[in-house]
Amino acid sequence: MTAGGLPGLRGVEHIGITVPDLEEAERFFVDVLGCDRVYSLGPFQSDDDWMSTHLGVHPRTVMRELRFYRCRTGANFEVFQYESADGQNPVPRNSDIGGHHIAFYVDDFDAALEHLREHGIEVMGEPTQSRSHSLGQTWVYFRAPWGMQFELVSYPDGKAYEATSPVKLWHPAYPSE
Numbered sequence: 319m320t321a322g323g324l325p326g327l328r329g330v331e332h333i334g335i336t337v338p339d340l341e342e343a344e345r346f347f348v349d350v351l352g353c354d355r356v357y358s359l360g361p362f363q364s365d366d367d368w369m370s371t372h373l374g375v376h377p378r379t380v381m382r383e384l385r386f387y388r389c390r391t392g393a394n395f396e397v398f399q400y401e402s403a404d405g406q407n408p409v410p411r412n413s414d415i416g417g418h419h420i421a422f423y424v425d426d427f428d429a430a431l432e433h434l435r436e437h438g439i440e441v442m443g444e445p446t447q448s449r450s451h452s453l454g455q456t457w458v459y460f461r462a463p464w465g466m467q468f469e470l471v472s473y474p475d476g477k478a479y480e481a482t483s484p485v486k487l488w489h490p491a492y493p494s495e
Contacts (some may be wrong), residue, residue, distance in 0.1 A: 332395065333393050361382050451478055457470065457471045
């Protein structure tokens with residue numbers, strides 16, 4: 319394990335995502351991915367600089383609503399719909415500063431991939447078999463209805479690097495320590 323770093327760190331608690339349409343996002347998170355909606359809050363707005371100071375958005379931006387979702391044993395998702403006071407920006411690509419994707423681990427890759435396709439989700443290319451340090455992993459990217467990139471991954475027998483690395487992710491194929 320790495321010494322130092324953030325005192326008391328246990329892991330990722332939630333990931334915040336801004337979407338153009340919360341109803342569309344809810345159908346994606348609940349019906350397609352299988353997450354549970356936990357709660358919703360909002361709207362939020364401020365007549366001073368609170369939004370700018372605390373959230374880094376234009377001071378007159380309105381957060382119409384946020385919804386919180388729990389997705390099995392992974393991180394939670396805090397999903398926002400804003401009414402931006404200074405315009406909207408395009409969804410960043412992976413190659414853009416701030417570009418990102420979120421990967422979901424599944425036990426049955428083929429069944430999960432078929433599920434995405436049955437729900438009309440855009441799958442980007444065909445599944446890829448990783449090599450080198452990630453040998454044993456299968457992955458493919460897919461897009462949410464608003465264009466954000468996600469990834470489906472599975473490595474039922476583990477990844478090659480974990481055979482020799484002292485740093486291991488929890489995985490059903492690995493014995494508990």
